[in-house]
Amino acid sequence: MTMQSMHDKILELWPELVLFAGTCVVMVMGLSPKLAVRRMCAPVAGAALAVAGVLAALTTPEGRGLLPGLMPFAKVVVSVVGLAMLLLLDGTVDRTEERLIASGQPFNPLRTNRAEFYAFFLFSLTGLMLCASANDLIWLFLALELTSLPTYIMVTISRGGKAGARSQEAGVKYFFLGAMGAATFLFGFALLYGATGTTNLQAMKEFFAHAGEGGGITDLAIAGMLMSLLGVAFKIAAVPMHLYTPDVYEGAAAPVSAFLAFTPKTAGFISMILLCSTMGWTHGAGHSLPDLVRLLLWVMAALTMTVGNVLAILQSNVKRMLAYSSVAHSGYMLVALVAGPGSGRGITDNGLAAILFYLLSYGLMNLGAFAVLACLERRPGPDGEYREIETVDDLRGLCKTQPALGWTMVVCALSLLGFPPLLGFFAKVPLFTSAIAAGEIVLVVILGVNAAIAAYYYLRLVAMPLLEEPDATLPPAARTPFVSRPLAAFISAASVVVLVAFAGTLMREAGEAAKPPKATGHSNAAK
Amino acid sequence: MAILAPSMFLADVELSNYLPIVVIVLMAITFGIINVGVSMLLGPRRKGKVKGVTYESGMNPVGTARKRFNVRFYLIAVVFLVFDVEIIFLYPWASTFAHLTPQSEESLLWLGRIMFFLLTTVVAYLYGWRKGVFKFD
Secondary structure (H helix, E strand, O other): OOHHHHHHHHHOOHHHHHHHHHHHHHHHHOOOOOHHHHHOHHHHHHHHHHHHHHHHHHOOOOOOOOOOOHHHHHHHHHHHHHHHHHHHHOOOOOHHHHHHHHOOOOOOHHHOOHHHHHHHHHHHHHHHHHHHOOOEHHHHHHHHHHHHHHHHHHHHHOOOHHHHHHHHHHHHHHHHHHHHHHHHHHHHHHHHHHHHOOOEHHHHHHHHHHHHHOOOOOHHHHHHHHHHHHHHHHHHOOOOOOOOHHHHHHHOOHHHHHHHHHHHHHHHHHHHHHHHHHHOOOOOOOOOOOHHHHHHHHHHHHHHHHHHHHHHHOOOEHHHHHHHHHHHHHHHHHHHHHHOOOOOOOOOOOHHHHHHHHHHHHHHHHHHHHHHHHHEEEOOOOOOOOEEOOEHHHHOOHHHHOHHHHHHHHHHHHHHHOOOOOHHHHHHHHHHHHHHHOOOHHHHHHHHHHHHHHHHHHHHHHHHHHHOOOOOOOOOOEEOOOOHHHHHHHHHHHHHHHHHHHHHHHHHHHHHHOOOOOOOOOOOOOO | OOOOOHHHOHHHOOHHHHHHHHHHHHHHHHHHHHHHHHHHHHOOOOOOOOOOOOOOOOOOOOOOOOOOOOHHHHHHHHHHHHHHHHHHHHHHHHHHHOOOOOOOHHHHHHHHHHHHHHHHHHHHHHHHHHHOOOOOO
């Protein structure tokens, strides 16, 4: 890649630079002894995200790279969902510490986590945006790790008091398994480099295109691609790399679990799309992925859907249930990845557009479900220690005790299920149509069966708050004192309903994002 | 776009190029063994209480080493690492920068990049300062 194109590349990174600047400010502000300054962490982070989103929306893709339209769309999605996440994250850390300071204890910067928490939140989203603009394997690796490393720490510090031990356990599990995943795809990247002699994705695509005309793609390259995809599967929590999901989601505080279900998953899918498009999917020309790669994705999709849904049925803890459902949703999106971009003309047969649209929808509706959990708490013991709502039984009769939150849970669970008039339905339709257009009938059948299995446990999340009576033996769950958390819940519930009206527009935008670069033969983009 | 020439793959590497390294490693090992061996054979041996004491640059050692150290030592160590790594990155940058055309757009870009990198360490330093890493009380 020439110096000039590197220069252009930096100009396209304004959203990331703004987020990074926000990170630096937040990191220092959160350590101020003044409460008013400390409180500004979240607004500053929000402002950085909003500015980054606007800058990303103003960027015009220049028609270079593997998927030139991907960058603005993905970055706007990240900043929109990120803003909703930010509302939900309020009050996650330092709750006990702030109470002690309010009661007269001196401020000790070593004991607070607020600065780190918001800084890592922004760092992680910066990494996610960088994933979308990746054009190089090394860039992609660094971006993926920048997305994941902060989340390990966010999980660990997300809970205080007695529950802190659980979040620390979750953080350690997440970190070690994450390191294994990273090692796997780094090895894969190394093999890809060994096979092609380049780390540039565009150059790699041309290498493979030439190799396809010659003796075919070498085994070394195939092995590299398989390892890369398997490693990245950790990020999206696909079988067989899903084992950490329930434990980590359960151990982390509910707002952080919601963050985990969106951020690494989006980074993982964007990386998978980029990686796969180096090796196959020369749009319109009818090249598909090499058989082994396709087989891996096929098996992964089928297993991920089925394992996720079947294990979700067995859970009584809502966070574990939503964790397994997050596994299952990755499986749904993998179906569209197997389908690929289709002919590149329409949007209903473009699997990549379907994935991008689904990521946005899933991010919003899943946020709503976790937000309801984050909004409720109980103080069972005399020690005054609050405890999160965790089991399905805790939601019993919620529509009567807390109507707004109860209905939020009902709407979001129905949307996650894919119930017709809601956003989840309109997100799932393109997954089906793209897979049908690609001729993946068996996968479509498995997807349909899985949607039916999912109904079993999502309907429990609907029936418990809606139809059951409140449990009289337990003290009623109280609303959390942080007002922005219910706000996040209502926003996501509202968007699940309202965005349906804009589903067509969003889908078209996603289609634009997944559009191939203008065909210039074996282009001169890579030098 | 740089496609590797076949000769750069592992199988074609001339192993004899590594001979000097092997020789140096062997020399180092032999030197160590000879030193220890010869002083074991020839050196006088006087045992005593003072001789067995841990060497602390001439001071008499006090207390045990197996105690809890203040966490600030580790914080300082981590901050040190930040600057240590920064310097490691400055060396290759400096050696490449000297080859660029002065005042050219390329060299300005390189300068801008390293300034950005240095800025990140300044932020890290600020963070450490606010966190109270440098405060000993």
